[in-house]
């Protein structure tokens with residue numbers, strides 16, 4: 001590509017980016033007072049007597065302080081990112097306190113409620129709860145692993161587990177831990193990259209657990225049928241994730257896809273538990289009921305109480321006990337199927 005063509009491309013991509021920015025604007029960041037505050041902060045590095053270290057650049061665009069290695073382009077970009085984030089935070093807090101004095105309700109800024117920071121953490125409660133969810137999944141997966149390989153009998157010849165879904169649940173455990181890891185990172189520091197990683201990991205987990213729910217509830221055991229069920233769904237989820245990352249991060253579309261995948265698997269599990277009279281159906285129903293309540297919290301989004309706990313954080317709190325129950329159901333299912341298979345083998 002010639003330099004001129006490359007430049008045209010860049011302008012085109014930048015214009016698309018601006019369009020997306022405008023379409024995604026929230027009530028808070030269209031406010032003119034907020035906008036001029038951010039502009040002034042980013043250009044002068046100073047506002048209302050507060051100095052922003054990351055916004056101190058000399059006239060040639062290099063940071064005003066630091067040795068040669070801090071003049072690197074990568075470092076400069078990092079500094080600019082932090083300057084923008086610090087200015088947005090400061091101006092948001094300033095606008096919010098002015099609004100509060102006028103008796104106005106909180107509004108969203110760049111798609112998010114005004115949260116108070118703790119150290120560098122942007123949404124400390126959601127970040128901490130995500131980390132707890134990660135620990136709960138690790139704990140659940142570990143006890144599942146120990147149960148299957150050390151407590152339950154193994155097949156005499158192959159030394160493999162009787163339970164036919166062991167490998168599938170291992171992959172599920174990995175994807176769940178991966179999703180909560182990126183959720184914790186994203187709620188700590190919200191930048192373009194961490195946001196995409198969080199959305200992608202969550203979509204991958206939801207999509208995979210939909211496949212798993214179909215395979216388990218329809219008792220799909222042989223490899224060929226499993227591939228036949230999984231392939232089209234995997235193709236769909238991969239396309240969706242690529243679309244979000246490299247075409248457009250469409251929040252509305254992503255919400256629809258995730259809710260559709262979520263509702264389908266919750267319904268499948270709930271109906272299957274009733275039809276088969278599964279011994280652990282009450283655990284499963286509790287998880288389905290709790291999961292639906294969680295979805296309601298996501299839809300009836302309310303602003304953070306005291307600047308810390310919003311609907312989303314509360315939703316991350318509800319998934320902690322549900323995760324415990326969920327893995328407990330998975331273990332019960334393994335025990336149940338193993339005992340039926342062992343009885344058959346005798």
Ligand SMILES: [Zn+2]
Pocket residue numbers: 126183187312316
């Ligand atoms: Zn979250």
